Amino acid sequence: MNWAARAREAAQAIGRIGARTPEVAVILGSGLGALADEVSADAAIAYGEIPHFPRTGVEGHAGRLVVGTLEGRSVAVMQGRAHFYEGHTMAEVTFPVRVLHALGARILVVSNAAGGLNRQWYTGDLMLISDHINFMGTNPLIGPYEAELGPRFPDMSAAYDKELIAVAEAAALDLGILLRKGIYVGVSGPSYETPAELRMLARWGADAVGMSTVHEVIVARHAGMRVLGLTAITDMATGEVVGQVSHEEVLAVARELEPRFVRLTRRIIATLSA
Numbered sequence: 001m002n003w004a005a006r007a008r009e010a011a012q013a014i015g016r017i018g019a020r021t022p023e024v025a026v027i028l029g030s031g032l033g034a035l036a037d038e039v040s041a042d043a044a045i046a047y048g049e050i051p052h053f054p055r056t057g058v059e060g061h062a063g064r065l066v067v068g069t070l071e072g073r074s075v076a077v078m079q080g081r082a083h084f085y086e087g088h089t090m091a092e093v094t095f096p097v098r099v100l101h102a103l104g105a106r107i108l109v110v111s112n113a114a115g116g117l118n119r120q121w122y123t124g125d126l127m128l129i130s131d132h133i134n135f136m137g138t139n140p141l142i143g144p145y146e147a148e149l150g151p152r153f154p155d156m157s158a159a160y161d162k163e164l165i166a167v168a169e170a171a172a173l174d175l176g177i178l179l180r181k182g183i184y185v186g187v188s189g190p191s192y193e194t195p196a197e198l199r200m201l202a203r204w205g206a207d208a209v210g211m212s213t214v215h216e217v218i219v220a221r222h223a224g225m226r227v228l229g230l231t232a233i234t235d236m237a238t239g240e241v242v243g244q245v246s247h248e249e250v251l252a253v254a255r256e257l258e259p260r261f262v263r264l265t266r267r268i269i270a271t272l273s274a
C-alpha cells in the first residue's frame, strides 16, 4: 500500500468517529497541548487507534487527535507529535500531515518548543517562523515518487505563508503579545547541541533550534497546504555555559507561556480567511 492509500484509510477511520472536514489543522508541540482542551470536540482519537499513525512516547505529548470547532471554525488538532529521534522513518513521522490533508485541511498551523539562538531574545518568547533550515540530515520526500502526493521537486521559496504571517502579527498586536519573527533550524536530536554547533547554527542565520517541524512543513507544502509556524523559545541555546538545558526545563517554560500561546492561536484561528 502506498502512502496516499494509507492516508485515505486513516482519514476514513477518523471520519467514522464523526469528524467533519477541518478548515484548519494544528499540531501542538512540547508542553503546548492545552489548546486542544479548548476545542468543542466532536470526537477525539488516540494516535494508536488511527491506522498507520506513528505513536509517541515523549513526555509532554498526549498523542491524540481532537476534531471539532474552535472560534467558530472546524479544526483538527494534534495534541503532541511523533519525532524522528524516536526511530520512525521520515515518511512515518510526517504521515499525520498527509492525513490532515486527506481530511481536507488546507491550512496547517505547526507549533514547537525550541532553543533560542538569537541573543536579543529571552526564554519564554513566542516566535513566528518566517523560514526554516532543514538540518535534520535527511528529507521526508526521499523515496519512490508518488505523483498523487505532490511534485517530485516541490518549491520551498515561500514555505511560510505571507498572508498567514500578517494575520498572526495583527493578532499579536491586537492582544498586546510580543511576537518575534525568525528562522527555525530543525535538527534530528535527541542530544541537545554542543556550544560549537549552536555557534554554527546562529552564524547560519537561525534564530531558534528544535527537533521537529521542518519535515512536517516540507510535506505540507508538498501537498499544497498553507503553513503558519509558531515557536515557543523555552531555553537560550547560545552556547554559553549558564547551566544545561533539560527536557523538564523545556516543558516547564512551555507550560508557563502556554496561556499566551493559546490566546494568540485562538485569535489567529478566529481571523483566518480560509
Ligand code: HPA
Binding pocket: 113, 114, 115, 116, 192, 193, 209, 210, 211, 234, 235, 236, 237, 245, 250
Ligand atoms: N535545542 C534543540 N531542541 C530544543 C531545544 C534546544 O535547545 N529546546 C527545546 N527543543
